[in-house]
Amino acid sequence: MFDIDWEQQWTAIKQSFIKLDPGYLIKNPVMFVVELCTILTIILTIYPPLFKGQEPMWYYLTITLILVFTLLFANYAESLAELQGEAHADSLKALQVESEGKRLKNKDIELAEITEADYEVVAGADIEKGDYVFVEKGDIIPRDGEVVEGSASIDESAITGESEPVIRESGGDRNSVTEGTEVLSDVLKIEVTAAVGESFLDRMIGLVETASRQKTPNEISMTLLLASFTFVYLTAVVTMRFFGMYVNMDVDVANLIALLIGLMPTTIGALLASIRIAGMTRVTKENIIAKSGKAVESAGDLDALILDKTGTITTGERIAEEFIAVGSEKNELYKACLQSSYFDETPEGRSVVNLAHDLDVEVDESELKKENFVEFSAKTRMSGIDLPDGTEIRKGSVEAVKEYADDIPDGLTDKAHEIADSGGTPLAVAVDKKILGLIELQDELKVGIKARIQELQEMGVKCIMATGDNERTARYVAEQAGIEEYYAEFKPEEKIALVEKIQKTGKLIGMTGDGTNDAPALAKADVGLAMQAGTNAAKEAGNMVDLDSDPTKLIEVVAIGKQLLMTRGSLTTFSIANDISRYFALVPAIFSAGIPALQQINFMNLYSPQSVVIASLIYNSLIIPFLIPLAMKGVDYKAESSSKLLRKNLVMYGGAGLIAPFISIKLIDMLLVMLGVF
Numbered sequence: 001m002f003d004i005d006w007e008q009q010w011t012a013i014k015q016s017f018i019k020l021d022p023g024y025l026i027k028n029p030v031m032f033v034v035e036l037c038t039i040l041t042i043i044l045t046i047y048p049p050l051f052k053g054q055e056p057m058w059y060y061l062t063i064t065l066i067l068v069f070t071l072l073f074a075n076y077a078e079s080l081a082e083l084q085g086e087a088h089a090d091s092l093k094a095l096q097v098e099s100e101g102k103r104l105k106n107k108d109i110e111l112a113e114i115t116e117a118d119y120e121v122v123a124g125a126d127i128e129k130g131d132y133v134f135v136e137k138g139d140i141i142p143r144d145g146e147v148v149e150g151s152a153s154i155d156e157s158a159i160t161g162e163s164e165p166v167i168r169e170s171g172g173d174r175n176s177v178t179e180g181t182e183v184l185s186d187v188l189k190i191e192v193t194a195a196v197g198e199s200f201l202d203r204m205i206g207l208v209e210t211a212s213r214q215k216t217p218n219e220i221s222m223t224l225l226l227a228s229f230t231f232v233y234l235t236a237v238v239t240m241r242f243f244g245m246y247v248n249m250d251v252d253v254a255n256l257i258a259l260l261i262g263l264m265p266t267t268i269g270a271l272l273a274s275i276r277i278a279g280m281t282r283v284t285k286e287n288i289i290a291k292s293g294k295a296v297e298s299a300g301d302l303d304a305l306i307l308d309k310t311g312t313i314t315t316g317e318r319i320a321e322e323f324i325a326v327g328s329e330k331n332e333l334y335k336a337c338l339q340s341s342y343f344d345e346t347p348e349g350r351s352v353v354n355l356a357h358d359l360d361v362e363v364d365e366s367e368l369k370k371e372n373f374v375e376f377s378a379k380t381r382m383s384g385i386d387l388p389d390g391t392e393i394r395k396g397s398v399e400a401v402k403e404y405a406d407d408i409p410d411g412l413t414d415k416a417h418e419i420a421d422s423g424g425t426p427l428a429v430a431v432d433k434k435i436l437g438l439i440e441l442q443d444e445l446k447v448g449i450k451a452r453i454q455e456l457q458e459m460g461v462k463c464i465m466a467t468g469d470n471e472r473t474a475r476y477v478a479e480q481a482g483i484e485e486y487y488a489e490f491k492p493e494e495k496i497a498l499v500e501k502i503q504k505t506g507k508l509i510g511m512t513g514d515g516t517n518d519a520p521a522l523a524k525a526d527v528g529l530a531m532q533a534g535t536n537a538a539k540e541a542g543n544m545v546d547l548d549s550d551p552t553k554l555i556e557v558v559a560i561g562k563q564l565l566m567t568r569g570s571l572t573t574f575s576i577a578n579d580i581s582r583y584f585a586l587v588p589a590i591f592s593a594g595i596p597a598l599q600q601i602n603f604m605n606l607y608s609p610q611s612v613v614i615a616s617l618i619y620n621s622l623i624i625p626f627l628i629p630l631a632m633k634g635v636d637y638k639a640e641s642s643s644k645l646l647r648k649n650l651v652m653y654g655g656a657g658l659i660a661p662f663i664s665i666k667l668i669d670m671l672l673v674m675l676g677v678f
């Protein structure tokens with residue numbers, strides 16, 4: 001609160017003057033009309049006869065000055081929000097360093113064989129998209145890319161602020177590496193996926209800068225609405241001038257301007273941009289890059305959210321705990337487990353290899369060829385290997401393997417159910433289409449996930465779980481997490497179908513994802529939050545990226561989006577409610593000379609018509625800086641349903657908007673009299 005950045009303040013003040021340029025202000029119709037009025041009052045000050053001005057010059061000058069300050073305050077609000085957003089973009093820019101990389105001469109070389117002779121050290125700027133680079137302990141990743149081979153721990157704190165190292169590895173959904181992050185241990189072979197100047201950091205900085213300049217769709221409709229309000233009042237006030245002539249009263253143009261400015265929604269017109277920019281800055285401060293303000297607004301309106309199970313609700317570290325032979329020789333099963341996972345780079349596959357090593361399982365490695373490896377896919381839900389003699393070894397989801405196999409031993413299904421009922425994932429293992437037994441994988445629920453899901457549901461966002469895992473495991477995890485609606489055995493394309501189905505009912509839907517599989521659904525969803533650690537396809541498809549790769553962050557985005565919408569709504573309500581006071585203060589003051597009956601509504605007992613006009617304009621001007629902190633910070637937000645919050649805010653800000661001007665105008669009027677102005 002008290003650590004004021006004076007340099008920023010000074011820049012904001014300078015920009016407030018620069019933004020007086022009508023060519024700039026025209027983008028904000030409300031403030032543009034205020035500027036036109038200011039020009040009229042300047043003319044009145046200099047040469048009153050032009051508009052038949054009857055009032056003294058000091059009166060016109062005072063009105064002019066107040067109007068100029070109104071414009072400056074509005075510009076200042078916008079500049080301040082912009083500067084704070086830019087400061088954040090600058091802190092990202094500081095992360096860009098001159099780097100160099102070890103470019104591989106031969107792309108096909110295996111990671112284990114790479115020596116100093118196999119790469120050349122080149123400047124980061126000379127590395128091209130499609131090049132392969134080698135990184136080892138202590139290296140800075142020279143450009144964004146995907147891990148082709150290997151697994152390493154990486155310090156991403158430079159971009160995420162999170163000091164905990166992360167694992168980046170080939171094969172799975174955590175294969176993305178980001179320019180500027182540091183390798184802490186091990187080695188990686190990386191395919192560069194971004195051209196110079198197109199790395200994530202570059203684009204992120206660009207996005208932070210442009211996203212805050214673009215009006216959101218809701219804001220555009222709001223601007224149009226405010227403009228039409230302004231137009232209606234303008235017409236009304238011009239009509240009043242003629243109406244005044246009719247009752248044989250020449251209403252002074254300056255007073256009509258004061259009435260128009262009072263009635264126009266200047267407060268919200270002045271604060272609209274800063275509300276949006278501050279909201280966007282709040283999103284980036286959460287380490288989330290929103291590609292547009294629209295995405296943030298949609299998050300605030302979200303009706304439902306599709307979450308996957310593994311890695312979102314659970315930690316995603318599925319570990320093989322046990323190999324369970326069913327109707328077969330234990331050794332035979334153990335061997336098949338290791339063989340099928342030998343080249344499987346997924347966390348599941350690696351954990352199977354680890355368990356096999358712990359159990360001292362031995363296989364003939366010369367029989368295992370990488371080209372005969374069958375990679376896991378979410379579609380087949382199986383992975384495995386073919387031996388040179390034609391033997392097919394497969395492991396995968398029990399349903400998938402059962403369908404694939406010819407021979408299903410008794411007791412297999414019961415055993416699989418037993419594992420699934422406790423939240424584990426059973427994988428069936430088959431050799432030549434004969435199932436030998438099961439692998440028990442165990443995963444854990446993320447700490448605090450249940451509370452977060454409950455929070456979302458309280459905000460009125462329904463949480464739906466869609467997983468590729470089996471029905472029983474899904475049911476167990478859904479129950480543990482407090483989720484009512486869930487789908488099991490889900491194929492990637494079914495996710496898109498689900499998104500579309502929900503959208504057809506007119507609802508806004510959000511989803512999180514990290515895999516290439518998720519990309520189409522991420523693109524389809526109204527809010528698609530991709531994980532920074534995920535694949536590039538997912539990051540391209542989503543309209544937001546979370547640098548911390550925490551899918552539950554969507555909760556923060558929803559909260560910020562709701563807060564943004566509510567802040568705008570509340571201040572609009574406040575601004576419009578202000579108008580009531582104008583009818584009781586300005587209208588009688590300006591027109592009672594011609595229509596004495598109007599004196600009856602002047603219950604505020606203000607000093608003189610002149611004092612009312614000045615007091616009202618001063619209030620109108622000062623309310624803007626007074627509300628800047630609220631516009632920037634956002635209204636208080638609690639996890640509650642939207643309709644409840646809306647009602648509460650309507651009463652609160654509508655009420656305040658009714659009362660505040662009466663009290664303030666009366667006080668300013670008294671103060672002006674006390675100071676001897678009138």
Ligand SMILES: Nc1ncnc2c1ncn2[C@@H]1O[C@H](COP(=O)(O)OP(=O)(O)OP(=O)(O)O)[C@@H](O)[C@H]1O
Nearest residue numbers: 308309310346376378381382383396397467468469
């Ligand atoms: N490496 C693997 N080899 C063979 N089968 C696997 C492997 N990894 C997962 N499976 C099986 O395939 C199923 C589907 O995997 P998929 O990635 O589609 O979904 P999931 O990871 O279980 O859940 P979610 O969709 O919530 O991430 C898994 O439940 C598991 O039974």
Ligand SMILES: [K+]
Nearest residue numbers: 261262264266
């Ligand atoms: K106003």
Ligand SMILES: [Mg+2]
Nearest residue numbers: 310378468515
């Ligand atoms: Mg998965």
